[in-house]
Amino acid sequence: MEALPSKLLERTVEEFSKLPGVGKQTALRFALHLLRQNKSDVALFTSTIDQMMADIKLCKHCHCISDSDVCEICSNPKRQKDVVCVVENIQGLMAIEHTAQFTGVYHVLGGVISPIDGIGINDLTITQLLERVEKEGVKEVILALPTTMEGDTTNFYIHRQLQRFPVQVSTIARGVAIGDNLEYADEITLGRSIVNRVPFDSVYKNN
Amino acid sequence: MEALPSKLLERTVEEFSKLPGVGKQTALRFALHLLRQNKSDVALFTSTIDQMMADIKLCKHCHCISDSDVCEICSNPKRQKDVVCVVENIQGLMAIEHTAQFTGVYHVLGGVISPIDGIGINDLTITQLLERVEKEGVKEVILALPTTMEGDTTNFYIHRQLQRFPVQVSTIARGVAIGDNLEYADEITLGRSIVNRVPFDSVYKNN
Numbered sequence: 001m002e003a004l005p006s007k008l009l010e011r012t013v014e015e016f017s018k019l020p021g022v023g024k025q026t027a028l029r030f031a032l033h034l035l036r037q038n039k040s041d042v043a044l045f046t047s048t049i050d051q052m053m054a055d056i057k058l059c060k061h062c063h064c065i066s067d068s069d070v071c072e073i074c075s076n077p078k079r080q081k082d083v084v085c086v087v088e089n090i091q092g093l094m095a096i097e098h099t100a101q102f103t104g105v106y107h108v109l110g111g112v113i114s115p116i117d118g119i120g121i122n123d124l125t126i127t128q129l130l131e132r133v134e135k136e137g138v139k140e141v142i143l144a145l146p147t148t149m150e151g152d153t154t155n156f157y158i159h160r161q162l163q164r165f166p167v168q169v170s171t172i173a174r175g176v177a178i179g180d181n182l183e184y185a186d187e188i189t190l191g192r193s194i195v196n197r198v199p200f201d202s203v204y205k206n207n
Numbered sequence: 208m209e210a211l212p213s214k215l216l217e218r219t220v221e222e223f224s225k226l227p228g229v230g231k232q233t234a235l236r237f238a239l240h241l242l243r244q245n246k247s248d249v250a251l252f253t254s255t256i257d258q259m260m261a262d263i264k265l266c267k268h269c270h271c272i273s274d275s276d277v278c279e280i281c282s283n284p285k286r287q288k289d290v291v292c293v294v295e296n297i298q299g300l301m302a303i304e305h306t307a308q309f310t311g312v313y314h315v316l317g318g319v320i321s322p323i324d325g326i327g328i329n330d331l332t333i334t335q336l337l338e339r340v341e342k343e344g345v346k347e348v349i350l351a352l353p354t355t356m357e358g359d360t361t362n363f364y365i366h367r368q369l370q371r372f373p374v375q376v377s378t379i380a381r382g383v384a385i386g387d388n389l390e391y392a393d394e395i396t397l398g399r400s401i402v403n404r405v406p407f408d409s410v411y412k413n414n
Binding site: 019043072091 | 214221235237239241260261271278
């Protein structure tokens with residue numbers, strides 16, 4: 001990119017281009033956009049970020065991002081505390097929450113085991129999960145991690161660690177998506193959906 | 208999008224989604240990315256923006272973004288002050304600057320006349336351009352505005368206003384891009400490039 005006519009602008013472009021998926025051109029568009037706004041609006045933009053960084057917490061039970069020490073889900077008396085759904089991150093939590101089909105609580109791992117990215121067991125909240133299972137009388141742990149090699153590795157590791165507790169371990173159903181044609185489903189998904197077929201009655205009694 | 212588990216996060220996502228071309232999902236990715244960074248790195252991000260908003264100036268000659276009252280181009284004694292290239296915005300300036308073919312100075316209009324967007328003559332730096340031409344003995348004004356209806360309208364307006372001064376008005380050449388096949392050039396460009404054909408010698412003596 002051409003040299004910018006202002007160091008102040010250049011530094012802002014540099015900062016914006018550290019955001020994921022933002023190149024120099026997009027960063028320049030963002031910076032010039034801010035320059036066209038009222039100063040008070042841009043001050044709100046930066047102070048909102050500053051406040052988030054200063055005040056945001058992780059829920060001490062589920063490790064989800066929260067405004068208080070215990071998140072809204074964990075502090076909700078209507079949620080089943082003995083059914084814990086393990087998710088990789090907050091996006092996974094939000095996706096499940098959005099279905100309105102889950103009434104238990106969550107445990108946010110903060111990633112999956114990935115030696116190639118330098119993410120090991122101690123970078124995740126696995127120890128805290130085991131503690132919850134041991135001390136809080138958890139009856140069921142539902143693994144809802146991504147179906148990648150890293151997700152599977154993490155699944156297996158957590159499953160093995162949980163065997164010493166009297167807890168049921170399940171994983172979310174994988175299969176052909178509702179509305180999908182069989183001919184377009186990938187072989188692994190379709191194969192697994194035949195092996196793990198479910199009784200017809202069990203599907204329709206839940207709907 | 209699903210409700211977020213934190214108001215602090217939600218407000219940051221809202222602020223990010225005000226940036227051009229940024230939807231809620233991208234804004235969430237930006238916000239979660241910041242949460243994974245060191246607090247000092249994020250503080251640098253916001254303070255850099257705050258500093259830009261506080262200290263950036265417009266060059267009093269060309270109205271380009273600048274760190275000082277007179278920009279680097281206008282204060283460069285090697286630049287011809289009597290040849291002024293009129294551009295829509297800083298991106299246009301940077302594109303021409305990047306060619307290293309122009310040794311004059313610029314005038315940044317800050318937009319083009321566009322009634323539909325509520326941009327009139329008084330929102331642009333046209334009056335300031337006329338003042339420069341009148342007082343600074345400008346010999347040539349080169350119009351380098353976009354070839355849109357709005358750009359053309361602005362070109363015509365400026366051209367008419369400049370007729371009362373002894374100044375040469377030119378516009379950048381439009382034609383088939385170098386390296387382009389004729390069969391892929393649009394008809395208007397190709398048609399205009401035939402009408403405005405140039406003597407063969409004049410092209411090659413400059414290269």
